[in-house]
Amino acid sequence: MPYDAMTSSFVHPDVIRGQFCSALSNMYRKEVPLYGDLVELVNEVNEQVRAQGGSWEIAQRLGVERHGAIRLGKPSELAFIARLFRVMGMHPVGYYDLSTAGVPVHATAFRPITPSALAANPFRVFTSLLRPELIVDAQLRQEAMSILDKREIFHPTVRALVAKAEEEGGLDEREAAELVRFALETFRWHETALVDETTYRKLKATHPLIADITGFQGPHINHLTPRVLDIDAAQDGMVKRGIPPKQIIEGPPKRSCPILLRQTSFQALSEPIKFPGGQTDGSHRARFGEIESRGVALTRKGHQLYLDLQEKNRILAGQSTPTDDNAKHQARLSRTFQPFPDSWTELRRGQLAFFTYSLAFHSVTPRLDKTLEELIMDGLVIATPVVYEDFLPASAAGIFQSNLGEHEQRTLGGDSRQAEFEQSLGRKVEDYFEMYEKMQEESIQEVIRLTGCKRG
Ligand code: OOG
Ligand code: NI
Numbered sequence: 001m002p003y004d005a006m007t008s009s010f011v012h013p014d015v016i017r018g019q020f021c022s023a024l025s026n027m028y029r030k031e032v033p034l035y036g037d038l039v040e041l042v043n044e045v046n047e048q049v050r051a052q053g054g055s056w057e058i059a060q061r062l063g064v065e066r067h068g069a070i071r072l073g074k075p076s077e078l079a080f081i082a083r084l085f086r087v088m089g090m091h092p093v094g095y096y097d098l099s100t101a102g103v104p105v106h107a108t109a110f111r112p113i114t115p116s117a118l119a120a121n122p123f124r125v126f127t128s129l130l131r132p133e134l135i136v137d138a139q140l141r142q143e144a145m146s147i148l149d150k151r152e153i154f155h156p157t158v159r160a161l162v163a164k165a166e167e168e169g170g171l172d173e174r175e176a177a178e179l180v181r182f183a184l185e186t187f188r189w190h191e192t193a194l195v196d197e198t199t200y201r202k203l204k205a206t207h208p209l210i211a212d213i214t215g216f217q218g219p220h221i222n223h224l225t226p227r228v229l230d231i232d233a234a235q236d237g238m239v240k241r242g243i244p245p246k247q248i249i250e251g252p253p254k255r256s257c258p259i260l261l262r263q264t265s266f267q268a269l270s271e272p273i274k275f276p277g278g279q280t281d282g283s284h285r286a287r288f289g290e291i292e293s294r295g296v297a298l299t300r301k302g303h304q305l306y307l308d309l310q311e312k313n314r315i316l317a318g319q320s321t322p323t324d325d326n327a328k329h330q331a332r333l334s335r336t337f338q339p340f341p342d343s344w345t346e347l348r349r350g351q352l353a354f355f356t357y358s359l360a361f362h363s364v365t366p367r368l369d370k371t372l373e374e375l376i377m378d379g380l381v382i383a384t385p386v387v388y389e390d391f392l393p394a395s396a397a398g399i400f401q402s403n404l405g406e407h408e409q410r411t412l413g414g415d416s417r418q419a420e421f422e423q424s425l426g427r428k429v430e431d432y433f434e435m436y437e438k439m440q441e442e443s444i445q446e447v448i449r450l451t452g453c454k455r456g
Helices: 011-031 033-051 075-087 115-120 138-150 158-170 173-187 198-206 207-213 230-240 300-323 328-334 342-350 371-378 392-403 418-425 432-451
Strands: 067-072 090-098 104-112 124-130 223-225 263-265 270-275 279-285 289-294 353-359 381-385
Touching: 011 033, 011 075, 011 115, 011 173, 033 279, 033 289, 067 075, 067 104, 067 207, 075 090, 075 124, 075 158, 075 418, 090 124, 090 418, 090 432, 104 418, 124 207, 138 198, 138 207, 158 173, 158 223, 198 207, 198 279, 207 223, 207 279, 207 392, 223 263, 230 263, 230 289, 263 392, 300 328, 328 381, 342 381, 353 432, 371 381, 371 432
Parallel strands: 067 124, 223 289
Antiparallel strands: 067 223, 090 104, 104 124, 263 289, 270 279, 353 381
16 A cells, blocks of 8 residues: 555654654764754754844744765665655655765665655655775775675664555554664664774775775764754854864855755764774764755756856866865855846746745636736735755765865776666656656646636
């Protein structure tokens, strides 16, 4: 039975996702206390912004994390996590190839897809999968794959409950609570490595990410990300609170009409680890805290303009980027982004961003002579920006790199392997452009149906 046909004796997937998100957040705050400090800072900044009159996006669901991230080792882990997340109402959206940026993984984001599910709980998980074929040393590649081959990251109770949910159409309250409890086991930190010290060092020398993915019993959650209403204030606040931020805020510059996604994080902690059999201790960097601020979703045309301007900025920055501080970077970025229209009307008329349309009043007299645009101008129809709910591969790569520290790298760059990724996943990923387009189109059709107006 499909999940949307569930009867009321089952716990709604949105509710299970909410419970999972809050359990994960509690666990992570205990595991990484600095993350708790970041959450406190975010709450302070959000309070200030709200006291000053709020932000562009409705200030709802501020207290819950927007996303987290894990890194998986083998296709069968990805296939099963897709089934687990589906029980929580999260579906794979987007394909992100990070190999072009020297990070040997590709990824998707498991997320709620309907507006009501996003409003109920927006939590999503950026999930990457190792691409072992990018490890140059054939012997080490073999070794990494055989370590992963033996690894089981899911608790048997989780496997059983996911199968049951699929067969019967859902889980009752007791089963949902058990699922959340045992699913946490997969995301927990393991202080003792899965491999001996020599192997760990070899993996790390190839790429720190390879050690992080193959060196442990499970894909520990590596960050959680609450939403902040003023990310520039939060970046400064981190410095003041002694939370070491990454060098720059990723993504577009600050604007009156925010676009896409801006993100920053504190640098991953160096944490003590042990090796099996009481061998000497080591240290490992993987876990951090991140904050994000979301703007309007861009059309393909708008997204291309965004990429072109980022590329232009990279060229303008030239050699200065590595030592650039955030203030300089943001100032340059703002200048480079001058050509990107910064009013909702221009973004809409230029078909650069997605909007949904609705009536300003409950009842309307038919407007057969008018166009949609005229009704907007008359104040009878409202155009609301659609929030970008996805990720940016270049920003993600920046987040990855800032957390790996100085490292050598013995992995290759690769070409995009979406079909292979989807084969591991067991299905195709959703195309987010198509999803936003559909939301926009459905709302236009509804306004046309209600008013009889012309499209344009
Ligand atoms: C994931 C980094 C990507 C984001 O917000 O872009 C990400 C990772 O470090 O595993 O979470
Ligand atoms: Ni993130």
